[in-house]
Amino acid sequence: MNIPELFEEIIQYSHFWNWSPDWQVAKDIYTSFPNSYSVLTPFAYSYLEELIRTTTSEYGIEILREDGTPKKRKVGVNLINLALEENKDKSQEFLSLLEELKGYFSFSTKFDSDDNRNSVLHGYMHSRFWSDKSFEKLLSDIARMSKFANF
Numbered sequence: 001m002n003i004p005e006l007f008e009e010i011i012q013y014s015h016f017w018n019w020s021p022d023w024q025v026a027k028d029i030y031t032s033f034p035n036s037y038s039v040l041t042p043f044a045y046s047y048l049e050e051l052i053r054t055t056t057s058e059y060g061i062e063i064l065r066e067d068g069t070p071k072k073r074k075v076g077v078n079l080i081n082l083a084l085e086e087n088k089d090k091s092q093e094f095l096s097l098l099e100e101l102k103g104y105f106s107f108s109t110k111f112d113s114d115d116n117r118n119s120v121l122h123g124y125m126h127s128r129f130w131s132d133k134s135f136e137k138l139l140s141d142i143a144r145m146s147k148f149a150n151f
Helices: 003-013 020-032 034-053 076-086 092-104 132-146
Strands: none
Touching (some): 003 020, 034 132, 076 092, 092 132
């Protein structure tokens, strides 16, 4: 798929009210300013994580501890592992894609704290290494994952 088709695939499956308008704006920006990938990449990483979350029991509910206080949601690799665990009976295509998506997330170590986006668990690659190609790969993977969304 070419870039406009990737955006359209994502928009087609995105939540109509919560995400579609934002993806339309992202498409318009990227079409007009192809160098905007550095601004759009964090948005795409956040969406990827939300997209994965829609396939888990954590989507759409507030998770509470026994004392009623909010519990932290799973993120990054832990979120993907939850999706894999809860969707064992789904298609092999979906499960393989989730495994591939682990490449976007990694656990931080004491050596890379505050040195990359791992510090917030939204993506593996340090922002100085983002490129139009890495953004287009991220778009492609989001488009592939989109048909499995449970918005």
